[in-house]
Amino acid sequence: SQTIHQWPATLVQPVGSPLSLECTVEGTSNPNLYWYRQAAGRGLQLLFYSVGIGQISSEVPQNLSASRPQDRQFILSSKKLLLSDSGFYLCAWRRYLGAGMNTEAFFGQGTRLTVV
Amino acid sequence: DAKTTQPTSMDCAEGRAANLPCNHSTISGNEYVYWYRQIHSQGPQYIIHGLKNNETNEMASLIITEDRKSSTLILPHATLRDTAVYYCIVRVAGRGSTLGRLYFGRGTQLTVWP
Numbered sequence: 090s091q092t093i094h095q096w097p098a099t100l101v102q103p104v105g106s107p108l109s110l111e112c113t114v115e116g117t118s119n120p121n122l123y124w125y126r127q128a129a130g131r132g133l134q135l136l137f138y139s140v141g142i143g144q145i146s147s148e149v150p151q152n153l154s155a156s157r158p159q160d161r162q163f164i165l166s167s168k169k170l171l172l173s174d175s176g177f178y179l180c181a182w183r184r185y186l187g188a189g190m191n192t193e194a195f196f197g198q199g200t201r202l203t204v205v
Numbered sequence: 206d207a208k209t210t211q212p213t214s215m216d217c218a219e220g221r222a223a224n225l226p227c228n229h230s231t232i233s234g235n236e237y238v239y240w241y242r243q244i245h246s247q248g249p250q251y252i253i254h255g256l257k258n259n260e261t262n263e264m265a266s267l268i269i270t271e272d273r274k275s276s277t278l279i280l281p282h283a284t285l286r287d288t289a290v291y292y293c294i295v296r297v298a299g300r301g302s303t304l305g306r307l308y309f310g311r312g313t314q315l316t317v318w319p
């Protein structure tokens with residue numbers, strides 16, 4: 090069966106420090122991968138989207154970057170955190186079955202980041 | 206950007222059916238309707254999806270109007286554990302850089318009361 094791992098669960102970082110959140114998926118290959126952020130009381134905002142190794146699409150201009158060094162590994166990074174980067178970060182994957190085929194997305198348990 | 210409109214909040218008595226509406230008046234012919242829910246401080250959980258026919262699974266039923274401009278998620282016998290934010294999403298099938306994205310709005314906070 091497929092599983093998604095996201096860590097750490099919680100993180101408190103000072104302003105200006107770097108960030109690295111990691112997400113890995115097991116039990117599948119060539120998944121679509123996503124990073125979302127949820128600010129307090131808000132919906133989920135899509136940050137990055139990847140269809141393959143080294144292929145990253147950015148949804149909004151921001152202080153963050155993403156990388157996909159391996160097929161089932163998705164990393165969210167920042168060189169210098171801002172207060173506004175605080176939020177709940179979620180990684181998700183979706184199986185790609187072919188053009189026009191629809192599948193659901195599966196989410197990790199999230200990382201709650203507090204920038205102080 | 207989210208292409209759906211949902212009420213901010215709804216209440217439901219335990220054991221009764223919860224009917225959650227969603228408007229997606231600009232939906233295109235190749236866009237599916239997806240429902241997810243998010244229990245506080247957890248990742249969203251997939252519930253159900255459909256294109257134009259009504260769908261049912263072990264969690265819920267999805268009723269899509271004939272013009273596809275709105276849909277209703279039905280939890281037939283709501284329990285306290287169904288208290289969550291419910292998201293209605295429309296998305297295009299596909300994989301490329303402009304397709305396959307999942308855009309979430311603010312969803313509906315469903316509170317099930319004992």
